Amino acid sequence: NAGVMQNPRHLVRRRGQEARLRCSPMKGHSHVYWYRQLPEEGLKFMVYLQKENIIDESGMPKERFSAEFPKEGPSILRIQQVVRGDSAAYFCASSPVLHEPHYEQYFGPGTRLTVT
Amino acid sequence: GEDVEQSLFLSVREGDSSVINCTYTDSSSTYLYWYKQEPGAGLQLLTYIFSNMDMKQDQRLTVLLNKKDKHLSLRIADTQTGDSAIYFCAESITGYSTLTFGKGTMLLVSP
Numbered sequence: 001n002a003g004v005m006q007n008p009r010h011l012v013r014r015r016g017q018e019a020r021l022r023c024s025p026m027k028g029h030s031h032v033y034w035y036r037q038l039p040e041e042g043l044k045f046m047v048y049l050q051k052e053n054i055i056d057e058s059g060m061p062k063e064r065f066s067a068e069f070p071k072e073g074p075s076i077l078r079i080q081q082v083v084r085g086d087s088a089a090y091f092c093a094s095s096p097v098l099h100e101p102h103y104e105q106y107f108g109p110g111t112r113l114t115v116t
Numbered sequence: 117g118e119d120v121e122q123s124l125f126l127s128v129r130e131g132d133s134s135v136i137n138c139t140y141t142d143s144s145s146t147y148l149y150w151y152k153q154e155p156g157a158g159l160q161l162l163t164y165i166f167s168n169m170d171m172k173q174d175q176r177l178t179v180l181l182n183k184k185d186k187h188l189s190l191r192i193a194d195t196q197t198g199d200s201a202i203y204f205c206a207e208s209i210t211g212y213s214t215l216t217f218g219k220g221t222m223l224l225v226s227p
Contacts, residue, residue, distance in 0.1 A: 040219070041219055042218050043204070043206075043215070043217040045214040048214055091158060093159075105161075107158040110158050
């Protein structure tokens with residue numbers, strides 16, 4: 001059973017370009033979370049999605065950022081018109097369908113975005 | 117201020133015990149976690165504790181929770197060089213809600 005997969009692992013974009021980050025959850029997992037880790041910082045929650053639904057986007061910047069988790073295919077985190085401050089590691093985590101009081105979030109290896 | 121705070125750095129010798137501390141502010145935190153991040157890698161869940169527990173032991177790892185003081189600690193017995201990594205404390209309100217992380221403690225184990 002493959003773990004959470006993210007691609008690309010490293011992404012370089014010039015200011016003003018768009019960045020698309022992909023996350024394939026573990027097999028059988030229908031919940032996806034995106035976190036951002038700025039240099040020398042902890043992970044900050046961005047958005048929580050289920051298939052075709054955004055459950056909580058309270059951590060997502062209001063402009064330029066969007067996320068989706070379609071019925072088929074990976075979850076996508078999209079950053080439009082990137083700026084230098086967007087340079088960070090973006091981690092995706094997934095968890096299975098919720099029937100228990102606790103479920104572990106399994107993290108992917110992250111995508112390291114560098115904006116030049 | 118930060119919801120979850122940790123000391124930033126800890127250095128120990130191989131074979132010693134390591135204790136990494138964490139404080140949190142949200143009294144409604146239900147689950148508290150310790151994650152390990154090795155260089156260039158994602159986060160690996162080491163252990164978690166439910167808020168109605170005081171202690172949890174798992175092989176070389178011991179988690180202590182003082183709910184009154186909102187203090188969590190991770191003790192690693194017989195620390196090895198392979199334990200060198202960044203350790204993140206995290207909390208959630210429910211078992212499936214989003215996680216709030218501390219900034220991480222870098223553990224350096226010297227031979």
